[in-house]
Amino acid sequence: MERMSGPYLIRDAVSLPESELRWRFSRASGPGGQHVNTSDTQVELLFDIAASRALPELWKERALARLAGRLTDSGTLVVRASERRSQWRNREAAVERLLGLLAEATAPPPRARRAKKPPRSLVERRLREKRRRSELKKGRTGRAQWD
Template structure:
C-alpha cells in the first residue's frame, strides 16, 4: 500500500482508506436549487468493532471513548455538509475522522489532588463575608 491510501492516526496506527465507506445524500440549508439536485452531504462510515487495522487494546479504547458516536453494530458515522462541494466535504470528513481518532487515542493526564493555600482560603472567605455584609446592608430599613 502506498502512503496516499493510508490515513495516519498516530505513530503506530494507520488506517487504509479502503476501510472507510462513504454515503452521499442531499444537504440541508441554503443553496437554492443546487441543494435539491446535488448529493453533497457526506456520511463517513468506519467499522470500529471489526477493523483489521486496529489492535484489540486500541479498539476497546475507541469503543469506550467514542461510545456516543458509535452505533450498536460498532460503526462510527460522521456527517459533513459544510461545503457545497461533495469532494471538499469528503476531504473534510476524512480529516475530521483522523482528528477524532487521534484525540480519542491520546492518554488522559491523571489528575493530581491539589489543595488551596491558606492565604487563598482566607481571601475567599473574607470576600464571601464582605458580599454577605453588603447584601445584608441592602435589606435593612433606612
C-alpha cells in the same frame, strides 16, 4: 485538484487505510441554488471500529468505550459533513473530523492527579488574611452608628 486517498494518519504511525472506510452520499440542504437539488453533496463516512485491523487492540478498546454514545448498534462510527457546496470538500471535512475523533478517543488517559500538601506560604497567607478580616469585623462592633 489533489487526489484524496488513504492511508490517513491518526497518530504515532498508525493510519487508516481507505479500504476500511465506507462512504454514503445524499442530497444536502443549504446553499447551492438549483445545483443542490441535483447533486449528492452530503457525505456520511462510516468506520467500523471493532472490525478494524488497522487499530491496535488497546486503541480499539479505548475508542469503543469513549465513543460509545456516537456509535451505531453495530459499533460503527458515522461522521456527516454537509456544510460545503461540493462533495469533495465535504469528504475532506468528514475525514478530518473522523481522524480528530479517533486521535482524541485513542489517546492515553491523563495522569492521575496526586493530592499534595499545600505549601506553607499558602497556608500562612490564608491564615494571615483570615486574621486581618477578623480584626476588621471586630472593629465594627460596639461603635455607635449614629452619633
